[in-house]
Amino acid sequence: MKVEVANLSWGVAEAQIVREVSLDCPPGSFVGLIGPNGSGKSSLLRCVYRVLQPDAGTIHLDNDEVWGLSARQAAQRIGVVLQEHSGEFDFSVREMVFMGRAPHKALFERDTAVDLQIVEAALRTVNMLDFADRSFLTLSGGEKQRVLVARALAQQTRFLVLDEPTNHLDIRYQLEVLDLVRGLGVTTIAALHDLNLAALYADRLYVLKEGALVASGPPEEVLTPALIERVYGVARRGRTPPAHRAAAYRLSAGVAPGASSNSVRSMPMAEPPLMNRYARHIFICTGRYCDPEGRAPMLYARLAQWLGDLGRYENPCRVKRGTSPCLGVCHGGPLVVVYPEGIWYHHVDEALLKRIVDVHLGEQQPIAAHIFHRLDEESEGTST
Amino acid sequence: MSQAAHTSAVPARPLAVTRLGFGALLAGLALVLLLSITLAVMIGPVPLAPGLVWRVALHQVVPGLITPDWATFQQNIIWEIRFPRVLLGGLVGGGLAVVGATMQALVRNPLADPYLLGVSSGRVARGGGGDPARLQCVWHLLARDGGFSRRTARLRRGLRPGPAGRPAHHRATHLSGVAVSYVFSALTNFLIYNADDGEEVKSVIFWMLGSLGGARWDYLGLPALALLFGTLYLTVQARSLNALSVGEETAATLGVDTSQFRRQTFALTALLTGVLVAVSGGIGFVGLMLPHILRLLVGADHRRLLPVAALAGAIFLIWVDVLARVVVAPQELPIGIITALLGARFSSG
Known part of the structure; x- marks a missing residue:
């Protein structure tokens, strides 16, 4: 209609x-x-x-x-x-x-x-x-x-x-x-x-x-x-919450990021059984807003290793290196978005995923900015 | 997702939700009603046998079918005194419960009652002073000399669309009803204060409390018609009542022309209440608590609630009236006193 x-x-x-x-x-x-x-x-x-x-x-x-x-x-x-x-x-x-x-x-x-x-x-x-x-x-x-x-x-x-x-x-x-x-x-x-x-x-x-x-x-x-x-009437806020930054460091160092955190949105990425059950898309969002320290390639390698171990990982597609997003796909669950400060999973279809990627590829990054905004708000309520 | 965790706290669903169960419930209530009528006619200072009750009734309805083998006084007691009274009790009880349920849905407040619109106070103020021709008062209520028309004018003000095309809010109606009530209770108090003798005071108070004492066959026609058509109309409109009881805006999005529907239904309930009050005075509790209790039994769907309310209200008031007759026999308590006591008991316990 x-x-x-x-x-x-x-x-x-x-x-x-x-x-x-x-x-x-x-x-x-x-x-x-x-x-x-x-x-x-x-x-x-x-x-x-x-x-x-x-x-x-x-x-x-x-x-x-x-x-x-x-x-x-x-x-x-x-x-x-x-x-x-x-x-x-x-x-x-x-x-x-x-x-x-x-x-x-x-x-x-x-x-x-x-x-x-x-x-x-x-x-x-x-x-x-x-x-x-x-x-x-x-x-x-x-x-x-x-x-x-x-x-x-x-x-x-x-x-x-x-x-x-x-x-x-x-x-x-x-x-x-x-x-x-x-x-x-x-x-x-x-x-x-x-x-x-x-x-x-x-x-x-x-x-x-x-x-x-x-x-x-x-x-x-x-x-x-x-x-x-x-x-x-609000300016964008790009502050990285300390708790999540710590998780990101641990992730990059191969330490389980969710191990000590019981935050809802930070899914325990490092636990392969959960990963196995939920993950379909793995999407590492990088760029100026998400990954100011340029850790995406390391995260990506780490993920590939985990998923490869699980035998569920296929068609790795590194969209762009360096300061642009990286993407891997595995089947069977919602979208998992890995941000340096934490991990969020979304239930979305591939078209939607593609759109997120497109947005980021075009270096227009409003979504990332808003997600950051949201993480900021939530971490104030939940993290210690 | 695991829903098992949620379902553990499932409260018991009301009875009679299935079509079959509901049919059985209605049939059962009808049976109880019939039984109640019989018993209520039997009970009194002069005890009567159930067979006699129905033989007399049959004889009156179809003369010549049975040869009378009873005394004339028995026939008079059964047919001229007790039957009209019991049936009137049934009509008033059923009517008040139906109107109460409707009114609660209309104003989305489970504590609303049929007198919300100020109709009963108006009736008392008019009926006070010992006016014997009660039915005439119905017509007073309807149109005759301004009582009702003033009231409807007040109501219309409450129902008319607000400024800038906003839908009229039921609170406005509620408030005008309350305001009208105050005006008429002031008038009633003035009547009491100004009464010439004790009888007149008693008459006013009698109306305020309500009674079925003066029942006669010719009082039954109008209430019966009003109740029948009122309940039918409301049951047919039950989907709209359901939607409205969930929310004004919800009803509008579900295709109910809310302002028109509310206007029509308020008018109908005011009319019904007026008719009931004219024959019985302001009997409390029935229209307030009974729908409330019945919702626990059959759920909030008005397609089920309204027919059940009509039957259960009738049964309830018939028995309350029996109580009113026997508690302090040979004297009689105003029925409103008993319903009010029962209401208080229910609310607090």
């Missing part, structure tokens, strides 16, 4: 919240909406999913203007995953997902076996089928969020709107939920706080500030340090 937003404005009496925003989402595209808190992302999305009536401008789904549709017709075309999961009423997980079938049901129509199949397939997709009889209110934040994604899937729409869909999710489910949505191949608009995720998943990013569009385009063009500083 093609989605077009043209010159959309919305405001309350005293303030203009969204100012003449235009978005263009080709069929099947994943469009990311980023911007600081209060920049109008949610209001814009509310207009798109027909909860707020815009003061000016139009929203077209293919050829239908959203406000020309009834609430029910709109709900048959737009699936929405919200941040809110309030309510004090104790629905079961299955009942929650069944609500996604409501837009397709006539007043007197009962739920059919087909509906049940759709609901269970949606639950299976988000890995929550085992929870179908659980009470929704007893779930953790991440589980709730996945159920809400399943509800939107059960609506079977060709267009999804996600408002901060990865809030409450840990890194694994952030990536899984977004992988899942991307894998559906439906047109998607997602408001995202996490710039790394925005960079990884969006085909196109729109950047909002104070309700107006300040930039748009492919992530690698949009996410420049200058823009981040202009929009978010």
Whole structure:
């Protein structure tokens, strides 16, 4: 479904919240909406999913203007995953997902076996089928969020709107939920706080500030340090956290980096059994931001040796030497990114991996910068 | 991933989630209701046999089928006094439970009750002063002389879309309901304060506490119709109620025209409550706690909750009324006192 937003404005009496925003989402595209808190992302999305009536401008789904549709017709075309999961009423997980079938049901129509199949397939997709009889209110934040994604899937729409869909999710489910949505191949608009995720998943990013569009385009063009500083008002931070730097030294010296660290994201690379189970891609990110001390070749050799020992390592492909990324591939699990200051694993496909590499090869390194930013924040909370 | 760790803490799911189980539950409740009606008619100062109860009823419904072999006074007690009262209890109980469940979903607050909109206080203020023609008061409530129309105007203010096209928030409705309640309880207090004699005071207080004492056959028609169509309508709309009870915005994204739906449903529940209050006064607890308890039994899905609430509410109030009649017999307690005590017991225990 093609989605077009043209010159959309919305405001309350005293303030203009969204100012003449235009978005263009080709069929099947994943469009990311980023911007600081209060920049109008949610209001814009509310207009798109027909909860707020815009003061000016139009929203077209293919050829239908959203406000020309009834609430029910709109709900048959737009699936929405919200941040809110309030309510004090104790629905079961299955009942929650069944609500996604409501837009397709006539007043007197009962739920059919087909509906049940759709609901269970949606639950299976988000890995929550085992929870179908659980009470929704007893779930953790991440589980709730996945159920809400399943509800939107059960609506079977060709267009999804996600408002901060990865809030409450840990890194694994952030990536899984977004992988899942991307894998559906439906047109998607997602408001995202996490710039790394925005960079990884969006085909196109729109950047909002104070309700107006300040930039748009492919992530690698949009996410420049200058823009981040202009929009978010923060300078890039490239400090290497001491704990991770120590791990990197140990890694380069052939010492198990994860041995003494129980940090979540620093996967125990030096333990071959885990490696065997999870690793599919090994990606050593280097360059000015990631590897100021030029240790990548050493890391790479070390990895090759481990993986070779495991007999799972094939097609080593050293993309570039020296200050550029190095890459090796082995099969069977998520992407493992090795940074000098620690190891992070991502569940991504090869196309995504290629994009990361491309970005770095082009010496445009916003992703690395943001990951650093994130590592900084997290290490302040977790490392000792 | 290992989900085994999570599933260890699975709480027991409500009964009757399957279609079969739910059908059995409804049938069982209907049976209990029938039994309760019979027993409630039998119990009283003059004990009566169950066979007699139904023979008299049958004789009244289809005259000539059975040759009367009972005394006229028995027939009068059964048909003119006890049956209307028991049936009225059932209608009011079922109605209050249904309205309570609906109201809780509409304002997304499990502590809402049917009187949230101020309808009962309005009724008491109007009914006070010993107005004997109760049904007429329903029409007062509906339109006649401004009581209801003023109230609906107040409600409309709460329901009307807010500035800049923002959807009206249920809090506004809730607040207008509370405000209306205060206005009318002030009026009621004024009536009590200004009453000429003790009888008039008693009459006002009687209405405030609620009672099924004055039941007559001709009071039953309107509540029965209102309950039947109200429950049917709400059960048909149960998907929308479900969505709305999860969240305003969620409901909108699931295809519910929230402001229109809420407007219609508030109007319907206000009407239902008005009809019920007009025949029984403001009986507390039933509409507040019963839906709450039933959710534990059948879950929050209104397609199941509403029919069960109608039946269980009826059974509950029939028995409470039996209590009201026998506890201090031959005197009678206002039924609201007993429901309030039960409510307090349940909430604290």
